[in-house]
Amino acid sequence: MPLLEMKHIRKRFDENEVIRDISLRVDKGEILSIIGPSGSGKSTMLRCATMLETIDSGEIWYMDERAAYVDAKGSKVYPRGEEQKKVRSYFGLVFQNFNLFPHYSVMKNITDPPIHNQKRQKAEVYEEARMLLKKMGLEDKENAYPCQLSGGQCQRVAIARALALNPQILFFDEPTSALDPELTGEVLKVIRSLADLHIAMVIVTHEMNFAREISDHIIFMDQGVVAVEGKPEDVFNAEHARMRAFLGKLEH
């Protein structure tokens, strides 16, 4: 059963059609990476999947249920109320610039959503948060505030915060693009370690080696369409002119 299926998605901003009929699916425990040049629509695709943007046509399915779609008349149908809450509980998102809550400590950033929004037991949530912080290598930072942390540490807190809600799928929107190379390594290491949790991940990234090594499936997007897709080795060896040019530029 696919966790997520996006069917024939289109999205335009004014005159600019950024996504032109893209379909993808993510199965349980699968890791999908989306690569491609800037402006190819990768991040928009994630923002559509997480419902931060609405689609102009197509369907989004979570857990074999149609969560959002555009009907024959062109009206956008999105879940509301309890249904919306349920759909949103399936996924989490790690942002490029973290978006931690600066007025909350690290611990509160991680524990407030499960306690306040999922109404879970405080003791249990704190215990789980401490485990997550340990996994992130931040066990000594629980009382720190985001402004006292490095970018890499902030991003690891953001990952812990997303995981604390126990999502089925975790989306990463260029999680290391705001970080210098040294800090990038520590964040990639943490994401790699999540693969053992068998949580499905969709990663928009410019880290080609990382994508190649971690992914089950890779999509190369260019100008709003899927140009190449498949297993990492197949994608990286494909004879697609635009992709060869893109990969070539990265090597220099």
Place this chain on the structure above:
Amino acid sequence: MSFQVMMHELGEGMLKSMGIFSLTLLFALPLGLLVSFGRMSKNRLLKGVVWTYISIMRGTPLMLQLLAVYFGPFYLAGLKLGSNWRFTAIILAFSVNYAAYFAEIYRSGIESMPPGQYEAAQLLGYTKVSTFMRIIFPQVIKRILPAVTNEVITLIKDTSLAFSLAYAEMFTIAKQIAAKETSFMPFLAAAVFYYVFNALIAFLMERIEKAMAYYT
């Protein structure tokens, strides 16, 4: 009139000035937040009405507004309101005027919040109300505190405008004593009262700012 008697009378006036000050804040701070929501509303009619209200409040003298509120009911509708109306009119005029200024301060703070904070909150399951109450508003308070301090300090001095309705706050009393005794002393004493009150409020606001300095 002895110095002691003068200080005693001014002190009583001071209490009345503080009354105007605190009641105005009590009403204008929450009202300003409501007004800022109207100002940022997607409803164009509401937005237009609120815009006009703010424009008038900021574009005409507060003293004139005090007179309008106090005398308006009589001249416009022939209403004769009781002796308590004077004080009520003062608080009403001050609150409605300051709410307009506070509304613009709230708006500047709310609109300065990065959209990422809303997006993160949405993804983490916060409702719209929770997002505002738990994530946005606490950060807005920190951002607008210096601007609010400015307004609050101006308000202390503006309470003296109540003399235009012959309300016996400190400035009115100082003027009366000065006229009776042909002395400049009451004005000096009033200045010291205002200054000390302001210094206390400024100190308090600084403490609040420091208490919120634990994050950036």
